[in-house]
Amino acid sequence: MDQALLEAAVARMLGPGGDVQGLKRLTGGANMESWSFDRDGQGYVLRRAPSAEMMAGRAYSHDVEAALIRLAHSHGVMAPEVLGELEPSDGLGSGYLMRRVEGTADPRILLDGPAPELLDQLARELARIHEIPLTDLPSGLPQSDAGELVEALAARFEAHGGDRPVMALALRWLRDHLPSPAQRVLLHGDFRIGNLMADDRGLTAVLDWELAHIGDRHQDLAYGCINSWRFGRIDRPAFGMGQFEELFVAYERESRIAVEPARFRFWLVYSTLWWGLTCLEMAEIWRSGRDRSLERVVIGRRASETEADLLMLLEEDAPESERRAVDLPQSPIVRRQGEPSQEELFEAVSEWIEQDLKPQLSGRDRFQANVALNALGMLKREGALPFDRTLSDDLLAGRATLATPGLLARLKRETLAKLAADQPKYSALHAARARWSA
Structure with a gap:
């Protein structure tokens, strides 16, 4: 962030005043940047996209978003107070300035x-x-x-390979349970x-x-x-x-x-699948070069969270005979002698970040160090990936269902194996193991 450009933009929006102080980028925010600062004893946050590429795929501009927040604020919603919008001449991209809220x-x-x-x-x-x-x-x-949104998910699923059976199962369920308008x-x-x-x-x-x-x-x-x-x-x-x-x-x-509980359940399944596909989309954004941030690519591996969640949401629709407990084998720990293994090298780098580097960091840098540790852990635990285009096609077409003998048990084993590699601390991993294990 160029502080001189920021000070000029703030002066245009708020009028003459003192210098910007305490400028820092807030943690999180894979899609947009948020910058906090003080001026003349008041706190502010600038929400912005520094480039047009970061706005690609957005349904509307920051001007519309700012107008909506102003409207919500005027109707008593606890939305931030918007004070002004960036202009192209500011040289800071697109976005808007808000009064900072404490909390x-x-x-x-x-x-x-x-x-x-x-x-x-x-x-x-x-x-x-x-x-x-x-x-x-x-x-x-x-x-x-609802129907158009589900078909939009189906198109995104296909664009990302169409080879994840649990997501295909969820898509088929959504198509079969569309709510009335x-x-x-x-x-x-x-x-x-x-x-x-x-x-x-x-x-x-x-x-x-x-x-x-x-x-x-x-x-x-x-x-x-x-x-x-x-x-x-x-x-x-x-x-x-x-x-x-x-x-x-x-x-x-x-x-x-x-x-309405049934309508709520539909949107719970929909939202879980939507987030899983959005995670995969994060990886595509990284590959395209639009955003090469570490956080962006690591979020791509959170899709496995949603597959476990979807199975837990949908298994109640399976016949009782298919909901029996299954064997969930644990990966053995392999010890070796001689030169360090790939796993040991990942462990060494992780320890360096955790013990030597992270204690010296704060704010967003510390957050990014945690993201890096997560990425190294995923690589260390990488295993066979349960992708199957043929089974996904069969599920979408209804040729395979939760009533297909042995299918639910297979999906449980494969989904938990993938989740254990990607997000071993995710709550559904432990809950599903307790619910599903023999």
Whole structure:
């Protein structure tokens, strides 16, 4: 970030004032950059895409996003206060300036000891967002239809090889369980832990509006409940904070509209698959050169999380005879003598990062060191990958189903083997082993 350019842009938006101080990039944010700074005793955050390539594939511009956040703020949603937008002449890309909100978005802090009323506050914010009149929305927001969204997932699945049987199984299930049309409302689109700020008194801000669109309110309710966004709290399915029934009751109290469990389940499966395909898309973005960040490519290996989650969501539809316990062999630990093995070299580099390098780092650099450690761990554990185009095609066509003898057991073994290599600390790995093992 060029501080001189930033100071000029801020002066244009806010008027003359002091210098920018304490400029730092915030951790996280694989899609956009967020920069925090102070000026004249006030805190600000600049949200930006430094290049046009980073905006590729976006449904609308930052100007539309900023207008939407302003609208939500005016309707009482705890959205940040937008103060101005970047212009091409600023030389900083596209984006907008917000007043900084205090609190934390760190999932570990929010979920280790959430404020008692935080889940109720999330339900309240969703209800407020869904009540914003569609006639007030800025032009350019896409509208979603369940059938069209599922077929869009199918196209993405094919573009990424079409060879992952669990994803094919989920696609077929979604096609077979399309809900009837629902009332259309404004959706935040990315309402989840990680995009919500809170302090010890509760919610302070709803962030990251770049996926907002118009659709079924149940999509917003379900999205933040997928297991990847619970950050290890697999026993608390509602945003990692409570049970579904608690969320449903709170949302109905705030919106005066009852949640439909079957419709919610559809969007839970959809959102889980969507995130898995989005992970694969991250890898393609890295390969293309649009963004060669370490974080981007490592997220690509999180797709295996969603495959385990999908099996756990869908196995209840299998015949009882196919839901029996299965053998889940553990990979033996191989010790060797002589020159160091590939695994030992990975271990040595990991120890250097963990023990020597990381203690000297802070902020985003420390975050990136953790990402590097995750990447090395994946390489160290790399094993056979359970990809099968023929079986995927059979599942999509309905020639193979959860009633096919032995199929569910095979998918369980292969999925957990892949997950153990990619994300050995992921909550579903331990939960699935306990549920499925003989």
